Amino acid sequence: MSTQTSANTETPTRFLLPSPTPQSLALAAERLAEHAEDHDREGSFAFEGVAEVHSAGLLTATVAERHGGPGTGLAGTVEILRVLGSADPSVALVTAMTLFTHAAQARTGSWPAHYYDQLLADSVEGPALVNALRVEPDLGTPARGGLPATVARAVDGQAWELTGRKIFSTGAIGLRWLAVWARTDEEPTRVGSFLVRTDPVTGTPGLSIESTWDHLGLRASRSDDVLLDGVRVPLDATAGLTDPAATDPRRDPSLIAWNNLGLTALYLGVAEAAREWLIGFLHERTPSALGRPLASLPRFQDAVGEIDVELTAAVDLVAGLAQRFDDGDAQAGEHSAAAKLIGSRAAIDAVERAVALVGNNALTRHNPLQRHLRDVLCARVHTPQDDSVISAAGQAALARHRLSPGTTHHG
Incomplete structure (x- = not known):
């Protein structure tokens, strides 16, 4: 597996963690x-x-x-x-x-x-699950700008007290650590992540979870609301605390590439599961009037071929860009947003094709295809959304081909 590198020099750890195979x-x-x-x-x-x-x-x-x-x-x-x-x-x-x-x-x-x-x-x-809690009821996703309403107040020069509400907090009930994006009550204010370590046995004073997650897809992610009412963290338990006018760490090209390609791969996995179920169904389904499995019919073979080609290309695109990124190709990270759009659309289209092909059996709760459809639709909500990707790509393309002063375009 590819190994990460960093210019950061730190004391070697005392921990030894297993390597997955x-x-x-x-x-x-x-x-x-x-x-x-x-x-x-x-x-x-x-x-x-x-x-x-x-x-x-x-x-x-x-x-x-x-x-x-x-x-x-x-x-x-x-x-x-x-x-x-x-x-x-x-x-x-x-x-x-x-x-x-x-x-x-x-x-x-x-x-x-x-x-x-x-x-x-x-x-x-x-x-030890950990997640960055950023989204809020009024702000929405911070990727589109704005300051958090969650406030960190310094208390007696010894701790911060966090107060606010975070929504769409993936895995909230199972989190061991929360990196809560908040602003300080200082003048001038600073923004950053405040590190909250939960206690699964005794609970965390001031921290509660409101069971609000009743979603169409990814229902087991329990992306509930997290309420903070004077949650205390030590003064040094912060990450990236800075002037909000400074460079936003969310714009880190590496962070963007990891999110874009990692999450797209997840939803391509959903679509692959749908494809495998579809193939099994077509081999098993033998209408009495036909006398042989649906998989033997050219129409179904062509339809599965369309799905397979679409997914294969998208999986190869995401995997290839990820490897190029690991190899130090900066352009791979720049292309990750486009890969997210292409891969997410391929995943959704593949599952929708499977549903259309199967008909009623695809939408019955007894079969998993309806679950795959609901789950794969969640690919659209992750930042950056399609409109942002397309707008940024269009602006960049037009900027690359902007005419020099005094020139004319013949066409």
């Missing part, structure tokens, strides 16, 4: 798939699924080698998320958030060493 990944996916339907139906968080992912060494795959981890790069992460996405995309999504956090730490070291060591210690003891 293709076999452990396949076994974890097999076990996740056994319970995916039940968790979707109940809208329940897959604690046992997260435990399986942890046992396979997947939750800490992107921990840097200098911290005692395997240092899996983006290409390896893309493969992990695609396989997990085919089994249970909700578990894959909470896994992705944790993998992205470790990968970012490997690159930037933005978490203070003491707190990151504590996260690693928690990861040795058991599953």
Whole structure:
């Protein structure tokens, strides 16, 4: 697997974390798939699924080698998320958030060493899910600009008190660490992430979770609201605390590439699961009037061929860009937004084609295709959304071909 690099020099860690293997990944996916339907139906968080992912060494795959981890790069992460996405995309999504956090730490070291060591210690003891909580009711997604309403107030020069509400907080009920995006009440104000370590036994004073997640897809991700009412964190438990007018760390090209390619791979995994179910259905379905399986008919063969070609091309695009990124090709990161759009559209189109081909059997709750359809539609909501990708691409293309003063275009 590709290894991350960083200019950051830190004291070698005392931790030794397991390296995932293709076999452990396949076994974890097999076990996740056994319970995916039940968790979707109940809208329940897959604690046992997260435990399986942890046992396979997947939750800490992107921990840097200098911290005692395997240092899996983006290409390896893309493969992990695609396989997990085919089994249970909700578990894959909470896994992705944790993998992205470790990968970012490997690159930037933005978490203070003491707190990151504590996260690693928690990861040795058991599953230590972590997520960056950024979205708010009034602000929406911060990717489109604005300051958070969540406020951090300094108390007695000893701690910060966090107050606010975060929505769409993926895996909220299972998180061990929360990186809460907030602004300070100072003058001038600063913005950044405040690191909250939860206590699964006694609870965290001032922190509560409101069960608001009743979504069409990814129901088991339990992306509920997190309420903070004077939650205390130490003064140094911050990451990236800076002037809001400064360069936004969210614009880090590496962070963008990891999110774009990693999450797209997850949804391509969903579409691959739909394709496999469709193939099995067509081999098994033998209408009495036909006397042979639907898979024997040219019309169905062509339709499956369309789906297979579309998914193969999208998977190869995402995997290829991820490998190029690991190899140091900056252009691969620049192309990741386009790959997200292409890959997400391919995944959605493939599942919709499968549904149209199967008909009523595709939409019955007894079969998984309706679940794959609901899950894959969630690909559209992740930042950057299609309109942002298209607008940015159009502006960049036009800027590249802007005419020099005094020239004319003949056409």
